[in-house]
Structures are given as structure tokens and as C-alpha cells.
Amino acid sequence: MSLMDISKVFSLLQPKEEDEHNEQCQALNNAVRRDDVSLLSDLLSQESYRKSINARSGWGVPVTPLRTAAALGHLRCVEVLLEHGAEIDSLDVKAQTPLFTAVSGKHLDCVVALLKAGADPNGSQYNNCSPVLTAAREGDVDVLRELLRYGAEVNVKPKVPDWASNATACRGPLYISAVYGHLDCFKLLLLHGANPNYNCMDEKMLARIKQPKTVLEVCLRNGCGVEYIQLLIDFGADVYLPNLIIDKTTKQTKALVLLLKERVCPKTLMSQTRLAIRRYLPFARKELAIENLDLPLILRNYLRHDTSELL
Template sequence: MRIVLLQSANMNLMDITKIFSLLQPDKEEEDTDTGEKQALNQAVYNNDSYALDQLLCQERYKRFINSRSGWGVPGTPLRLAASYGHLSCLQVLLAHGADVDSLDVKAQTPLFTAVSHGHLDCVRVLLEAGACPGGSIYNNCSPVLTAARDGAVAILQELLGHGADANVKAKLPVWASNIASCSGPLYLAAVYGHLDCFRLLLIHGADPNYNCTDQRLLARVPRPRTLLEICLHHNCDPEYIQLLIDFGANIYLPSLPLDLNSQDDKGTALLLQARATPRSLLSQARLVIRRALHQASQPQAIDQLDIPPVLISYLKHQL
């Protein structure tokens, strides 16, 4: 099977060799009758967790628990269970020691597959079993990017709650720098109209000045587009603009000509108003506290601060 990979700017020959070594089947598996693997996959396909458990109690079947097989995108039984949302089979496989972060031929983990198919319960079980919330480092995409694009706010909450990076970027080659400047979870949530995901990402530390603080990107793209500019360009609802302002976006970065005639647009009017009105001391204090906690990797410490509950709610943008 031919595998096409996009080489990122940071990917070297060792990375590519590692990918192919991970994805190549063992020689012993190639020379072995596939009946055991087919039996495992059939039990998962039928959502027959009892039969699957009985098979895995036998060593001749259990030795293939992490083997990739099947048509289309060959994967492990765990990937198959994640793609169909067969939760009981997923739990049986994990109980018998299935590799929670096993890769298919596209370097996607079972968690990525569960996210792509919108199976929230499977996502929760995989994360609780120790699945990496960021997916595989050898895949160009990530579960967070997929959830933000699809508007899967409950899945996104699970991923971010288990430590996924709210500022993750797609891995793209140098020649695709312009594409890289129009990617990222916040960008996807905005252009696809998923306001709840957009707000959730900001609460979990997504950079409201995305594209304008990444020095590696700035070195390749002379004038990247800010999120404010992107939201205005795509005529996003004013709530997106207000959220970016509230979370500390640099309101002077957009290069759009904001003249008086633009005030008919509600988003532009909000930006012009923010430029004309100094940010309140309370708002500035919230930004400083949240930024300090995120830099210390302690965003959950907001709930532990010795301040009135109403101020905690304000810090968490619940007011």
C-alpha cells in the first residue's frame, strides 16, 4: 500500500524512518494465517463483546490484539471499535492490554478515529485509559483540530480537559506556509461557525493573537492574518469579535481599513469602540491573572484562589 506523507519543516530523515518502522507489519504477522485477525475484527464488527472477550482469553488470538488488518485503512481491532463506536468492545480490548495509541497506516490513533466519527463515549474511555489527547506526533492533523472543525464541543471539552494543546497547529511543509497561517483550532471554529468551541478554546488558553506571536511562522509569512481580521473577513457574528477582545487580542493588529463607513458592520463597530475606549482595570487584572496561571500550567488553580466566588466566575468568563 502506498502511503503519502507531508513532510513538515521540522521533520527529518529519522522522523520519516520512524514513521515507516511504526507502520510496517511484523514479518511474523505477514507470514501467519489471517484467520485469528479476521475473527477478532468480526467480533468487533458485530459488536459482540462477549465473543471478543472469549477469543482474547486464548493466546493464539491475543497475540494479534495490536495487529493491523482489514480493507481500506488497515488498523487494529481497537481502531475498528473506535470507528464504529462499539464501546463495550473497546473496553474489552483495553482490558486485555490493547495498545491505546496504536497507529493505523495513516499514523492516526484510535482516539483520532473516535473523534473523527463523533463517538464521545469512546473518546472518554480512551482518554481515561491514557490515550495521548494530541494524537500521534507523526500525523499532520490532531484530535483538537478535528473537533474544532466539526463543532464537537463535548469532545473538545474532554480533549482539553485531559491536557490537549489549545494552540496546536497542523504540521505542514515550508512551501505551505500560507496555509499554515490559516489553520489552528480557533481559526477552524470561527470559519465553520462553532461559537461554543471558539469560546471553549479561549477559556483553555488558545492565543487570541494567533499567527502574530509565532516567530517561526512570522519568518516565513511576512504579514499573517490575525484572528480579528479573519473573523471580520468571514463576516463572523459579533460574538466572535467580542470574545477576542475580552480575551486580550491586540485590537491594533488588524490591517483592515476601519473607517467611519465600516461602522455599519457590528463586528467592525465593536473593534472601533474597543480602540476608542480604554480597557477597564478589572478586565486588565483578569487578563494578567489568567495569563500567569496558563504560563504556570495551572489554569485550574482559578478555583483555588482565595477570592469571592463572583470574582472566580468573572475570571472564568462565566459572567
């Protein structure tokens, strides 16, 4: 690409000078960047600025004031903008929502404020990444918990055309949290209904992939600890799915030994009962459903996979 071509690309990304809302939006964005809530409120008390609240300004990637506030973690600015009618799921040129940028910045308070105001916990359908995938990759269990509490999707859904499907396309947040070694996120995703086999509920997508990898196989190949394998077993993963070639040269790790043992030993009646009950519970808000069951606390904790009181 020539220097002239590059200059043309950047010129297209810059806001148009003739945009009637550009000056007002720039002033709003500047107030947000300085975290000047008083100035922001004064500006939004004027009709001309309120009309520009969802406009975009800035060089390179023009953004709305709400997107700027979320990215910087300026909570009061987020709240003021929402109070004055800022579009909560507006997209930038990368198809990122304000919530997505708040998650990327690990701004928990802004994430909560946006979710309470009705932000889509799944982000944009036009972005191949999602808030949940980002939180799982970063190991931000508090942000991930809030996203899941507001109904974020834990299993990957296809966002690519049929001809573009590949093994990577079906790897959701459960894969990511395992590969990056975030055990708390891994368990939280399973508690909220993540598929323990492929982390993908789209059978058509799996059928198009020549050799899809199960979560178990990915955990073994990446040297994840025995805790990951035990959680997958406890949450009902099919222990016969990984196509493992085991011979005398295969290193007998604790995780592999646990898996081989599980293949020859049937699950206990308690474990099978827990799996059956959890499958019966509504897919969303399982924790609330368990809490409302007329069962002793020790059994409700067992259904939550919290066995501390059983030890």
C-alpha cells in the same frame, strides 16, 4: 495512472496472506464490528488471539481491532481490548490513532475511555490534523472539552518543513471554530489558553509567512458575529493588529464598530486585572487553578468569563 498501476496500489494495501496474525486479527475485527463483546472476550482468553491484538487486518486500510472499535463507537469492545493490552496510540496508514477516529465519529464515551487509559490527546505528530482540530471543525464541544481537560494542545504547532510553511499552516482550532461558526468551541478554546491573536505560539513559523492573518481579521472577513469579536477583546487580543482598510464604502457591521470603539477606549481596570491574573495562572488546568483561589465566587466566575451572576 493506468488500471495496472491502480491495481498494484490496492494490492499493496491489502493484508499479506502469509502474515501469521492475519486470521486471528480478522476474527477479532469481525467480533468488534458486530459489537459482540462476549465473543471478543472468549477470543482474547486464548493466547494466540492475544498475540494478535495489535495486528492489522482488512482490505484497503488495514486496522487494528481497537481502531475498529473506536471508529464504530463500540465502547465495551474498546474497554475489553484495552484490558487485554491493546496498543492505545497505534497508527494506521493515515497516521490516525484510535482516539482520532473516535473523535471523528463523535463517540464521546469512547473518547473518554481512551483518554482515561492514557491516549495522547494530540493524536499523532505525523498527521497534519489533530483531534482538537477535528472537534473544533465539527463543533463537538463535549468532545473538545474532554480533549482539553486531558491536556490537548490549543495552539497550533508546526508539523511541516520550513520550505512548506504557509498561512494555512499557522491556523489552529480557534480559526477553524470561528470560520465554521461554532461559538461554544471558540470560547472553550480561549478559556483553555488559545492565543487570541494568531492561535500560533511559534514565532519562527509566523516570521516565514508573508501576511499571517490574525483571528480578529479572519472573524471580520468571514462575517462572524459580534460575540466573537467581544470574546477576542475580553481575552486580550491586540485590537491594533488587523491591517484593515476602512473607507466610506466599508460596511459598518456591529463587529467592526465594536473593534473601532475598542481601539479608542482603554480597557477597564477589572478587565485588565482579569487578563493579568489569567496570564499568571498555569497554562494547563486554568479552571482548577481558578477554583482553588481564595476569592468570592462572583470573582472566580468573572475570571472564568462567566458573568451571569454580575448581570
